[in-house]
Amino acid sequence: MISLHLLASALLAASAQAATGYIDLSASGGVPDGKASxxxxxxxxxxxxxxxxxxxxxxxxxxxxxxxxxxxxxxxxxxxxxxxxxxxxxxxxxxxxxxxxxxxxxxxxxxxxxxxxxxxxxxxxxxxxxxxxxxxxxxxxxxxxxxxxxxxxxxxxxxxxxxxxxxxxxxxxxxxxxxxxxxxxxxxxxxxxxxxxxxxxxxxxxxxxxxxxxxxxxxxxxxxxxxxxxxxxxxxxxxxxxxxxxxxxxxxxxxxxxxxxxxxxxxxxxxxxxxxxxxxxxxxxxxxxxxxxxxxxxxxxxxxxxxxxxxxxxxxxxxxxxxxxxxxxxxxxxxxxxxxxxxxxxVQKGSITRAGADDVLWDLFVTQNRGAKQVNALVGSRGQGTPWNSPDFPITMSSVSTVFGAATKVRAVIKEIPFNNAGRVDAPTVVSNATYNVVNNRVVLPIYSRVDNAYTIDVYAA
The missing domain is CATH 3.20.20.80 (Glycosidases)
Structure with a gap:
């Protein structure tokens, strides 16, 4: 079983380049228990x-x-x-x-x-x-x-x-x-x-x-x-x-x-x-x-x-x-x-999956369900505390075959959870529903963020 404190991403300083995230589907273990709720x-x-x-x-x-x-x-x-x-x-x-x-x-x-x-x-x-x-x-x-x-x-x-x-x-x-x-x-x-x-x-x-x-x-x-x-x-x-x-x-x-x-x-x-x-x-x-x-x-x-x-x-x-x-x-x-x-x-059930970012201003929590062939990611940022170098946050998902077998494509639904100035939000907004090619057992999932908004990514078999 893998605990997330053993899966910590490297703590790198923010740079002028866009931050990037990663999801490693080959490394998972532990059942979500809502410890932050x-x-x-x-x-x-x-x-x-x-x-x-x-x-x-x-x-x-x-x-x-x-x-x-x-x-x-x-x-x-x-x-x-x-x-x-x-x-x-x-x-x-x-x-x-x-x-x-x-x-x-x-x-x-x-x-x-x-x-x-x-x-x-x-x-x-x-x-x-x-x-x-x-x-x-x-x-x-x-x-x-x-x-x-x-x-x-x-x-x-x-x-x-x-x-x-x-x-x-x-x-x-x-x-x-x-x-x-x-x-x-x-x-x-x-x-x-x-x-x-x-x-x-x-x-x-x-x-x-x-x-x-x-x-x-x-x-x-x-x-x-x-x-x-x-x-x-x-x-x-x-x-x-x-x-x-x-x-x-x-x-x-x-x-x-x-x-x-x-x-x-x-x-x-x-x-x-x-x-x-x-x-x-x-x-x-x-x-x-x-x-x-x-x-x-x-x-x-x-x-x-x-x-x-x-x-x-x-x-x-x-x-x-x-x-x-x-x-x-x-x-x-x-x-x-x-x-x-x-x-x-x-939504985030199944098994906790290794994930992280190369910049401490970003983080994500990811689960996978191999039986259902599904991955769910929650993405957030505290980049507002420093100069907002770039809203781009591409996430590379590796070892795709672990969950999706020999698939050459996967479908990802990306949603935005708006802040709306602390006002009413009835539901997240779908910003993308698309298929992505699997190349070298990897998929790159794009996030283009807006300040104070969170994002979810649901990945399914295409």
Missing amino acids: GILYGVPNGPAYTPNPVPAVPWNLFKGAGINLMRAGGAQVPAPGWSSGDIKNYEQRFESAKQNYFDTMANGVKTFVLLPADMWGADSVTKTPVYPCDNGDCTYYGQFLDRVIADLKANNMLKGMQIDVWNEPDVPLFWDRSQDQYFQMWDYAFQKYRTAFPSSSGVTISGPAYTGPPNEGNSWWTKWADHMKNKPAVYPDVITYHQLLGRQDSFNDPFESKRVLDIIQSKNNLPRKLVQVNEYAGSDEQSPAYSAWFIGRFERTGQQGLRANWGYGRNLHNDFARLVAGVEAGSPYTLGDWHVYNYYTQ
């Missing part, structure tokens, strides 16, 4: 809409996007959370999370990432008068943890549950205390959760959920590594961080972030665990082109990914992290990004 919030629930009625959730569109990871905890609902001192404010936030949990788990979600920090009230909007372990005393925080644990058990919310210890502690809006206090809080919380939910329970614990991706020059990461090296008993089951640096930052690449994390782990003799980028795509990166590119990067490195959500207030809870719109009006419709995830999770 997660979202942060985005699902309507009662507490978020109090005192107004909750809009109907378009579950057909939720399932159509193949969302299988959900991350929520009642952020920005009117009730300000536990730290307000009124238990009812916590109960409303827990209720928001509970509704999200049961609703999404019934509609395809396999892992639900709970955000206790949001139930505490540290959501960047609510004023947080106290933080866990203030003045070295974790008693009040312990009462909060005991209540969260009791509520999870009482409501039978253990299946698929992952607890994110604290979100974005490296940002004062979410953790207005010292790093030392953060690690005191982490140790205390981890031990509480692990005692209540041993590994055999299936409940996982994740962190550190830093806003900044792994960086050897970042004291939050260096102190985290040192702390974990000295206290292996509190090492997370899932390592998490964000990828939100934006389209102008060349370091905003999950491939590069994972490479740096591997270095940090190796230097500190830390075990390798599942890596989850629990918020990805800055507000300027949520376009079909970027979504497809991110999917390619996550598949290439074996990381899970959850789309960031840039909504505010109840708008944090109603658009599947900007995959749909019109939910509140009762007339939901799809945006371009939805079609990227629909193709990724609903």
